[in-house]
Amino acid sequence: MKKGTAVAPSNIAFVKYWGKRNNTLTLPNNGSISMSLDSLWTKTTVAHAPEYKEDEVWIKSFRGKFEKVDGSKKHRVINQIVRLKKMAGIKNHVKVMSENNFPSDVGIASSASGFCALTAAATQAFGMKISEKKLSILTRLGGSGSAVRSVFGGFVEWKKGSSAGNSYAVQLAPETHWDLADVVAIVSTKEKKVSSLEGHDLVKTSPYYQARLKTLPHRLAVIRKAIQKKDFSSLGKEIEKDAISLHVVAMTCDPAVFYLNGRTLDVIEEVLDMRKEGIPAFYTMDAGPNVHIICEKKNMERIAKRMKKLPYVSLVLASSIGRGVRYSDQHLF
Amino acid sequence: MKKGTAVAPSNIAFVKYWGKRNNTLTLPNNGSISMSLDSLWTKTTVAHAPEYKEDEVWIKSFRGKFEKVDGSKKHRVINQIVRLKKMAGIKNHVKVMSENNFPSDVGIASSASGFCALTAAATQAFGMKISEKKLSILTRLGGSGSAVRSVFGGFVEWKKGSSAGNSYAVQLAPETHWDLADVVAIVSTKEKKVSSLEGHDLVKTSPYYQARLKTLPHRLAVIRKAIQKKDFSSLGKEIEKDAISLHVVAMTCDPAVFYLNGRTLDVIEEVLDMRKEGIPAFYTMDAGPNVHIICEKKNMERIAKRMKKLPYVSLVLASSIGRGVRYSDQHLF
Numbered sequence: 001m002k003k004g005t006a007v008a009p010s011n012i013a014f015v016k017y018w019g020k021r022n023n024t025l026t027l028p029n030n031g032s033i034s035m036s037l038d039s040l041w042t043k044t045t046v047a048h049a050p051e052y053k054e055d056e057v058w059i060k061s062f063r064g065k066f067e068k069v070d071g072s073k074k075h076r077v078i079n080q081i082v083r084l085k086k087m088a089g090i091k092n093h094v095k096v097m098s099e100n101n102f103p104s105d106v107g108i109a110s111s112a113s114g115f116c117a118l119t120a121a122a123t124q125a126f127g128m129k130i131s132e133k134k135l136s137i138l139t140r141l142g143g144s145g146s147a148v149r150s151v152f153g154g155f156v157e158w159k160k161g162s163s164a165g166n167s168y169a170v171q172l173a174p175e176t177h178w179d180l181a182d183v184v185a186i187v188s189t190k191e192k193k194v195s196s197l198e199g200h201d202l203v204k205t206s207p208y209y210q211a212r213l214k215t216l217p218h219r220l221a222v223i224r225k226a227i228q229k230k231d232f233s234s235l236g237k238e239i240e241k242d243a244i245s246l247h248v249v250a251m252t253c254d255p256a257v258f259y260l261n262g263r264t265l266d267v268i269e270e271v272l273d274m275r276k277e278g279i280p281a282f283y284t285m286d287a288g289p290n291v292h293i294i295c296e297k298k299n300m301e302r303i304a305k306r307m308k309k310l311p312y313v314s315l316v317l318a319s320s321i322g323r324g325v326r327y328s329d330q331h332l333f
Numbered sequence: 334m335k336k337g338t339a340v341a342p343s344n345i346a347f348v349k350y351w352g353k354r355n356n357t358l359t360l361p362n363n364g365s366i367s368m369s370l371d372s373l374w375t376k377t378t379v380a381h382a383p384e385y386k387e388d389e390v391w392i393k394s395f396r397g398k399f400e401k402v403d404g405s406k407k408h409r410v411i412n413q414i415v416r417l418k419k420m421a422g423i424k425n426h427v428k429v430m431s432e433n434n435f436p437s438d439v440g441i442a443s444s445a446s447g448f449c450a451l452t453a454a455a456t457q458a459f460g461m462k463i464s465e466k467k468l469s470i471l472t473r474l475g476g477s478g479s480a481v482r483s484v485f486g487g488f489v490e491w492k493k494g495s496s497a498g499n500s501y502a503v504q505l506a507p508e509t510h511w512d513l514a515d516v517v518a519i520v521s522t523k524e525k526k527v528s529s530l531e532g533h534d535l536v537k538t539s540p541y542y543q544a545r546l547k548t549l550p551h552r553l554a555v556i557r558k559a560i561q562k563k564d565f566s567s568l569g570k571e572i573e574k575d576a577i578s579l580h581v582v583a584m585t586c587d588p589a590v591f592y593l594n595g596r597t598l599d600v601i602e603e604v605l606d607m608r609k610e611g612i613p614a615f616y617t618m619d620a621g622p623n624v625h626i627i628c629e630k631k632n633m634e635r636i637a638k639r640m641k642k643l644p645y646v647s648l649v650l651a652s653s654i655g656r657g658v659r660y661s662d663q664h665l666f
Contacts, residue, residue, distance in 0.1 A: 208581060211544045244589060248541060248581045256577060261602070262595035269594070 001049035004124025005332065008116035008150045008325040010040035010102065012182050012284065012292050014223050014239045015216065016246045017145045017158065019203035026140045027167050029203075030216045031160040033223050034149045035294075036175065037182055038322025042113035044098040045332040046081070046121040052093035055081065060099040080115065080142040081122055088126035096121075097332040102317055103189045111196070115139055115147035120325045135325070136168040143197075153323035155227045157220075175321045178230050179297035183281075185307045186315040187263035188289045194257045196287045202253040212245050232296060236282030239294055243284040250287070259287050263312045267291040270310065279303065297321075334382035337457025338665065341449035341483045341658040343373035343435065345515050345617065345625050347556050347572045348549065349579045350478045350491065352536035359473045360500050362536075363549045364493040366556050367482045368627075369508065370515055371655025375446035377431040378665040379414070379454040385426035388414065393432040413448065413475040414455055421459035429454075430665040435650055436522045444529070448475040449483035453658045468658070469501035476530075486656035488560045490553070508654045511563050512630035516614075518640045519648040520596035521622045527590045529620045535586040545578050565629060569615030572627055576617040583620070592620050596645045600624040603643065612636065630654075 011034040019029040057074045060066040069077075081094050098118065104110035119139040123130055130138070136148045136158075148168060149156040154175040161167030194202075203209045219238055226235035250257040264285060271283045271293055281295045281303055295303050297320055304318040344367040352362040390407045393399040402410075414427050431450065437443035452472040456463055463471070465484055469491075473481045481501060482489040487508040494500030527535075536542045552571055559568035583590040597618060604616045604626055614628045614636055628636050630653055637651040 207548045208541045208544050211541050215540045240589070241585070241587075244584050248585055251577050252574070252581055254574075256573070258598070258601070260598065262597070262599040264595075265591070265593065265598060266595040268591070 001047050001051075002125050002127070003045060003047040003331050004121045004126070005043065005045040005328045005330065006117045006120035006124065006325055007041050007043045007328055008113045008120060009036040009038065009153070009322050010042075010110065010113040011036045011146065011149045011156065012294070013146065013149075013286065014235070014284070015219055015242050016286070018200065018212075018246050018249060019209065020145070020200050023201075025164045026143055026145050027164065028145055028158065028160055030213055031220055032146070032149070032158045033172065033220060034146070034156050034158075035180060035182065036150060036153045036156060036322050036324055037319040038175075039319035040102045040113065040317060042098060042100050042110070042117040043328070043332060044096065044114070044117035044121040046094055046096050046118070046125040047333070048085075048090055048092040048094045048125055050092050052095060055093050056095045058095075058097040060097075062100055062103045066097065066099075076143060077118060080118060083141060084119070084122045084126060084128070084138065088123075088128050090126050094122075094125075095333070099332060103186065103315070111144035112146035112150045115142040115144040116150035116325050118142065119147070120327065124327055133168050137165065140167065151325050154321060157224070172224060172227055175323055178227065179321065181295055181297045181300035181318065181320045183293040183295060183300060183303045183307060184317040184319075185267045185291045185293065185310070185313045186317065187267060187291070187312055188261065189314065192259060192288050194259075199250060199257055199287050202257060203249055205254040206249045206252040208252050209249050212249050215245065232280055236280065236294060239282050239284050246287070247285065259289060260285065261289045264289045264291055266312060267307070267310070270306070274303070274306070334380050334384075335458050335460070336378060336380040336664050337454045337459070338376065338378040338661045338663065339450045339453035339457065339658055340374050340376045340661055341446045341453060342369040342371065342486070342655050343375075343443065343446040344369045344479065344482045344489065345627070346479065346482075346619065347568070347617070348552055348575050349619070351533065351545075351579050351582060352542065353478065353533050358497045359476055359478050360497065361478055361491065361493055363546055364491060364553055365479070365482070366488065366490045366505065366553060367479070368488055368513060368515065369483060369486050369655050369657055370652040371508075372652035373435045373446065373650060375431060375433050375443070375450040376661070376665060377429065377447070377450035377454045379427055379429050379451070379458040380666070381418075381423055381425035381427045381458055383425055385428060388426050389428045391428075391430040393430075395433055395436045399430065399432075409476060410451060413451060416474060417452070417455045417459060417461070417471065421456075421461050423459050427455075427458075428666070432665060436519065436648075444477035445479035445483045448472055448477040448480035449658050451475065452480070453660065457660055466501050470498065473500065484657050487654060490557070504657075505557060506560055508656055511560065512654065514628055514630045514633040514651065514653045516626040516628060516633060516636045516640060517650040517652075518600045518624045518626065518643070518646045519650065520600060520624070520645055521594065522647065525592060525621050527592075532583060532590060532620050535590060536582055538587040539582045539585040541585050542582050545582050548578065565613055569613065569627060572615050572617050579620070580618065592622060593618065594622045597622045597624055599645060600640070600643070603639070607636070607639070
């Protein structure tokens, strides 16, 4: 039996990936930029052995226990495994165990950390020697685009690219460059009604999608520069614009997709109030109702404390900027 | 002393007026369609007399008493009066008294009924004989564009026009054509932070505004046809799209304008739930947080009752479709 284990961070997008030009190859319509998160991660062990009779996938979700999964969830994981097995020339069945330390399917990029960890663990179990760039490309093929950014730590850009071979993530600056943090105010852990996968497909029905794409080259440039110069105010303003822009596209799809709910707007108001009081903090939401509050590390605890006091916030996750994917000898089984 | 009194309905826009090509002449960037509301109105008396020493404006707001107003509020009223006096050759000072039977400045078109009633009352006091078309044009010059639609009852379209002389309202169908109603769920009576006037000016900063304008000729056509055929489902879907589109533009202005708040989204969810339960009802919001629920008259009471039960809804106003502006002998003073 051969095993590989990897731990991959979740990441929060400053410029969101939304809409693809190719579903099979997961080629995005726009470049995206994110920050990798230290405390939110997925750990995955992949093993293969001739004695395994079938492929098995076990997932331990947040505060849950390991459960064997079936159906579409298993299908997505095994699809990626089959692709990698083929490349590595492996014929055995596999066992995959994966643990998430935060709630999944609620817009906190659990598929990003999940598919990055899966791909890294599998390539290790299969004895593949690959570069980070190649890992990023292989991760992309798993179907969760945002996962490619979890390969790297710090600030990461996923280049849109022009073909399957040159759409991958690069590090803009390491996690040591700038002490930022993300306080996630969870207002709902209900699984979202419209998955990100479906959301990506719906974008073509929004009359505002092309206008969004047109604004992005400028936004990417502003954010790259803000990261380089550690200009928090300029970064923050642009992050908020991008978050609203994603939800604008979602809300104007046919049918309309509301990832935001009433509590999301309540948290946004709280963030705006904090800013008025002199605490620099900016909001962003992925394709879900929960609000990520981007701040400087020195304000993280204070903001987390404030969020915990809000009666409609059920859970607060705070994380510094963190490393990219890493391998581990501490296998899950 | 000569007096004129008029009662004008508020109206709810199915396609919103948002953004102008000329501020002085109040020429809109797009045509709009609305329904006039029976139970939400402004009553205004205008008098002029040689013995008046100065212009006076008295306003009785919702649940309040008559108060003499000053500053910009008075200024807007007197501006319109001065314009009409000039046309009528009147030199006297005026006294204006106006009563609103619903909350103002919270996105329920109080300036629509207000400026329509003011213009009609003044033209009567000044002895001007004018057509409804002319009244609509004069009302427009008062600066509240939506007011031009309150001249007519039933379903009304304000044609964008190509010049100052041909941008006015026309009736698409009278109030007897189709028994619709509007249930307004008030979630906030706080005066909005950004007025509609400012909102109109900000649209040029939204990267999505041009995309909104491009969708409108089709939307206007769909809504005209839905009214003609009394196709409630088709009308409702398009109304919702237009409401979201207005707020999409507002939220993506620089600075971003949030007319919506958490409670707005809660009411929207309730409307979507009602639909799932088989009660046909569609939401729309003007430039404010309050939600207008458009329904067939037969469902009005039922929907109003349900809205009253929501703890975050402070007031419910229900109105059938109604008449346009009318003159009255029952002067306010």
